[in-house]
Amino acid sequence: MAIKTPITVAYGDGIGPEIMQATLSILNAAQAQIEPEVIEVGEKVYLQGYTSGIPDKAWDSIKRTKVLLKSPITTPQGGGYKSLNVTMRKTLGLFANVRPCVAYAPYVPTKHPDMDLVIVRENEEGTYSGIEHRSTDEVYQCLKLMTRPGCERIVRYAFEYAKKFNRKKVTCLSKDNIMKMTDGLFHRVFNEIAPQYPDIKNEHLIIDIGTALLASNPERFDVIVTLNLYGDIISDVAAQIAGSVGLAGSANIGNTVAMFEAIHGSAPDIAGKNIANPSGLLNAAVQMLVHINQPEVASLIENAWLKTLEDGIHTGDIYSAEYSKQKVGTQEFAAAVVERLGQKPLHFKPANYKSGTYAKIECYGGEPHAQSKKVLVGTDIFIDNPTDISANELAEKLTKLGGTTELVVLTSRGLKIWPNSSIETPYLRHICCRFQSSKDVKSLKEISHNDINKLLAQFEQLGLDVVKTENLYTFDGELGFSLAQGQ
Amino acid sequence: MAIKTPITVAYGDGIGPEIMQATLSILNAAQAQIEPEVIEVGEKVYLQGYTSGIPDKAWDSIKRTKVLLKSPITTPQGGGYKSLNVTMRKTLGLFANVRPCVAYAPYVPTKHPDMDLVIVRENEEGTYSGIEHRSTDEVYQCLKLMTRPGCERIVRYAFEYAKKFNRKKVTCLSKDNIMKMTDGLFHRVFNEIAPQYPDIKNEHLIIDIGTALLASNPERFDVIVTLNLYGDIISDVAAQIAGSVGLAGSANIGNTVAMFEAIHGSAPDIAGKNIANPSGLLNAAVQMLVHINQPEVASLIENAWLKTLEDGIHTGDIYSAEYSKQKVGTQEFAAAVVERLGQKPLHFKPANYKSGTYAKIECYGGEPHAQSKKVLVGTDIFIDNPTDISANELAEKLTKLGGTTELVVLTSRGLKIWPNSSIETPYLRHICCRFQSSKDVKSLKEISHNDINKLLAQFEQLGLDVVKTENLYTFDGELGFSLAQGQ
Numbered sequence: 001m002a003i004k005t006p007i008t009v010a011y012g013d014g015i016g017p018e019i020m021q022a023t024l025s026i027l028n029a030a031q032a033q034i035e036p037e038v039i040e041v042g043e044k045v046y047l048q049g050y051t052s053g054i055p056d057k058a059w060d061s062i063k064r065t066k067v068l069l070k071s072p073i074t075t076p077q078g079g080g081y082k083s084l085n086v087t088m089r090k091t092l093g094l095f096a097n098v099r100p101c102v103a104y105a106p107y108v109p110t111k112h113p114d115m116d117l118v119i120v121r122e123n124e125e126g127t128y129s130g131i132e133h134r135s136t137d138e139v140y141q142c143l144k145l146m147t148r149p150g151c152e153r154i155v156r157y158a159f160e161y162a163k164k165f166n167r168k169k170v171t172c173l174s175k176d177n178i179m180k181m182t183d184g185l186f187h188r189v190f191n192e193i194a195p196q197y198p199d200i201k202n203e204h205l206i207i208d209i210g211t212a213l214l215a216s217n218p219e220r221f222d223v224i225v226t227l228n229l230y231g232d233i234i235s236d237v238a239a240q241i242a243g244s245v246g247l248a249g250s251a252n253i254g255n256t257v258a259m260f261e262a263i264h265g266s267a268p269d270i271a272g273k274n275i276a277n278p279s280g281l282l283n284a285a286v287q288m289l290v291h292i293n294q295p296e297v298a299s300l301i302e303n304a305w306l307k308t309l310e311d312g313i314h315t316g317d318i319y320s321a322e323y324s325k326q327k328v329g330t331q332e333f334a335a336a337v338v339e340r341l342g343q344k345p346l347h348f349k350p351a352n353y354k355s356g357t358y359a360k361i362e363c364y365g366g367e368p369h370a371q372s373k374k375v376l377v378g379t380d381i382f383i384d385n386p387t388d389i390s391a392n393e394l395a396e397k398l399t400k401l402g403g404t405t406e407l408v409v410l411t412s413r414g415l416k417i418w419p420n421s422s423i424e425t426p427y428l429r430h431i432c433c434r435f436q437s438s439k440d441v442k443s444l445k446e447i448s449h450n451d452i453n454k455l456l457a458q459f460e461q462l463g464l465d466v467v468k469t470e471n472l473y474t475f476d477g478e479l480g481f482s483l484a485q486g487q
Numbered sequence: 488m489a490i491k492t493p494i495t496v497a498y499g500d501g502i503g504p505e506i507m508q509a510t511l512s513i514l515n516a517a518q519a520q521i522e523p524e525v526i527e528v529g530e531k532v533y534l535q536g537y538t539s540g541i542p543d544k545a546w547d548s549i550k551r552t553k554v555l556l557k558s559p560i561t562t563p564q565g566g567g568y569k570s571l572n573v574t575m576r577k578t579l580g581l582f583a584n585v586r587p588c589v590a591y592a593p594y595v596p597t598k599h600p601d602m603d604l605v606i607v608r609e610n611e612e613g614t615y616s617g618i619e620h621r622s623t624d625e626v627y628q629c630l631k632l633m634t635r636p637g638c639e640r641i642v643r644y645a646f647e648y649a650k651k652f653n654r655k656k657v658t659c660l661s662k663d664n665i666m667k668m669t670d671g672l673f674h675r676v677f678n679e680i681a682p683q684y685p686d687i688k689n690e691h692l693i694i695d696i697g698t699a700l701l702a703s704n705p706e707r708f709d710v711i712v713t714l715n716l717y718g719d720i721i722s723d724v725a726a727q728i729a730g731s732v733g734l735a736g737s738a739n740i741g742n743t744v745a746m747f748e749a750i751h752g753s754a755p756d757i758a759g760k761n762i763a764n765p766s767g768l769l770n771a772a773v774q775m776l777v778h779i780n781q782p783e784v785a786s787l788i789e790n791a792w793l794k795t796l797e798d799g800i801h802t803g804d805i806y807s808a809e810y811s812k813q814k815v816g817t818q819e820f821a822a823a824v825v826e827r828l829g830q831k832p833l834h835f836k837p838a839n840y841k842s843g844t845y846a847k848i849e850c851y852g853g854e855p856h857a858q859s860k861k862v863l864v865g866t867d868i869f870i871d872n873p874t875d876i877s878a879n880e881l882a883e884k885l886t887k888l889g890g891t892t893e894l895v896v897l898t899s900r901g902l903k904i905w906p907n908s909s910i911e912t913p914y915l916r917h918i919c920c921r922f923q924s925s926k927d928v929k930s931l932k933e934i935s936h937n938d939i940n941k942l943l944a945q946f947e948q949l950g951l952d953v954v955k956t957e958n959l960y961t962f963d964g965e966l967g968f969s970l971a972q973g974q
Contacts, residue, residue: 129901134967212727215702240699414616480621
């Protein structure tokens, strides 16, 4: 008999315990070779004073088993409680959020019966890093950071996933026509990695058009890979139009730990009534079984579940006069799935996860590439200008500053306000003063950090409130900064 | 006889000239009191060497008439040509993009026949300001800037628009559960302004759920106000599911100038064939007529156009065996609309733009509010760390630095990596070193810019490559910066 794989299990809050019980009863009946270790996370733990909702003992278990099957939890309102999911994602480096979105028509109503796609969302970077600063009374800023290893990791994951699950196409969504450096990096990395998978088609769409196509014509997509924020938005769109918010599971994948859960919440209003649909968590458990290399059990369970849907044995949330035969509770639904273990669906395509190949996908990013030559050539000094000194007046002061750099342009919210600005009424309370070692970007020379420090000292003498700086570099002679409109 | 309003007209590229001709022939027949001034913008102008696609003479006309009716243009590929729309939006301060999304079922197929909403998108701020920097070999960054006046202006515009056009509800979409400062500002401003319009319902939704609801259930929305990027995405979703990409017009509104256009492109493949549908530009012209206070003419034209749709006189793009009676060309369609001037639709609700009130909405933002007390209390110094010095080693060096501040936390991509980090494999090549005047955020004292400059000099002595700084402030005692996870 096979050695059982230890997994960590969290029963969660609200309907969590009953759907976990139902799910584990099915895994048990299907003879999944798992050894569950139960941890306590969520509401009770928050209220015991753990602001992250997870005690040290639970961390120990997750780090030992490296696999977590988790029911939805309730985060108490107010009191600075932090999202457990965000904490786990960040702490454990769960860089990929993987969400299959499948329509189960006609049993679950949808306008898109042929929809069957998977969203692979970058989970750690972009504007969701939560790095925010208030620079002036009126101006707030959020940093969107993108790293090359981060992009490489998620794009490679998407292609490896496509290969493993026999998907035919990977679509990259970004807004690189506007954000040429950050989203541009994501798209460039996609273009670098895609040719390494000649059997998988690839395409890139701008996120606005891509989301519109997803909403109107989801059948055209197979695997989608995209940035954190965009992935968040399109995951909700896809789940909603599939009609299956109650049926979908999702995975948060890192190179060491992976976490599997339903995409729905803890629904405290219907907790303990034996009416919740355990399908979301069950589908997450199927993803988990493939991940821990028990593909036969995964197929066995998914097929029994599909057959149960086809037989019209439905929980209340998907009950319809037309397609349901019997309205059942959580436990009865689980029992119906167990009864059908070994059966295959007739209407739906049966699951057949390949065995024999170890299932885990590890992606580290950091492809070998030559380190480029980085040269410091200037700095952007941002000031708070509450008294609305005009751009010309400011420029007059700043052009007089000595040193190895000279004032090249003043901008506000990315718009040139000096010299020769055509802006009618510029916003003057937050100004970026760009100093370069040469006005001509083609003849930039190297400067030192000390040069910048001297410049900052001169700003102080002028009584200017420097709120931030962004140094300007070239990399192998290429500009490492965007030019202002009209610079 | 009324004095004619001068307007600037651009015939554009591709199908632009023929749809403009059709549109103007209808405006003419409806006796719109306009005096068109024709300018040349677009492809030809780009190729003459104007990288922005617009010559000075054209600017003069727009600034004089303050109203532009514009056909789609073609931006040549490559060669650094800049989007004319982006240039005009930024230069002229066109802060609001206003896009009505209406279903015209059954004549235009859609799954959402009752959809009738308006998206008011912030047009100048957010990640679309295009302020990007490459800080290290691997790390790229985009600044998302939000200003209080910018938020006030767009939110007020949305409510004023709702009031003027008798809309019942304004929905705000943001992601303020993650971006508490930037998106939080947008939501807070919405909450401040909404109560000033007690007759208009208001609600706030998180952008992911909001977009999903828009895609599945657009009938529940009336006016939507949102940030630049989100507005870009949902505008495309809404147009697509309305089925009316070829029928919709949009407005870009500033306090002095406004620009009206179709949402579709220049479609060079069908140019000059008299088959293009002029409806998008015509609907934009209707928006323009309301804007220049000719509401009766606007209603006259819109009603004739609706009647033409109902009568089954359709261009090829919306022709269907079931609902069309006659397939017509661009000119014939325009002639059919002209024939119906004075008639009202039977299936659709007739337009009835109110007369007597001057139509232009001006919104300046900058509501009077007490200037808060801003105190400099620390700084975030970001370094490039290509040799992967460990967090502990770095912290050891930095805790020794003297001065009025002390090292409080090291973070990478927003995650705490020192002290007491639980991150398994932190990203070490881009590190934020946070110095505060006190470890305890409740007892922060004021420091000077000179203190920060001294700190930067010490970084230089240590040979650290400072790539950027973000100063830390309190505003009326409130923190002007986000805390790291676990700080």
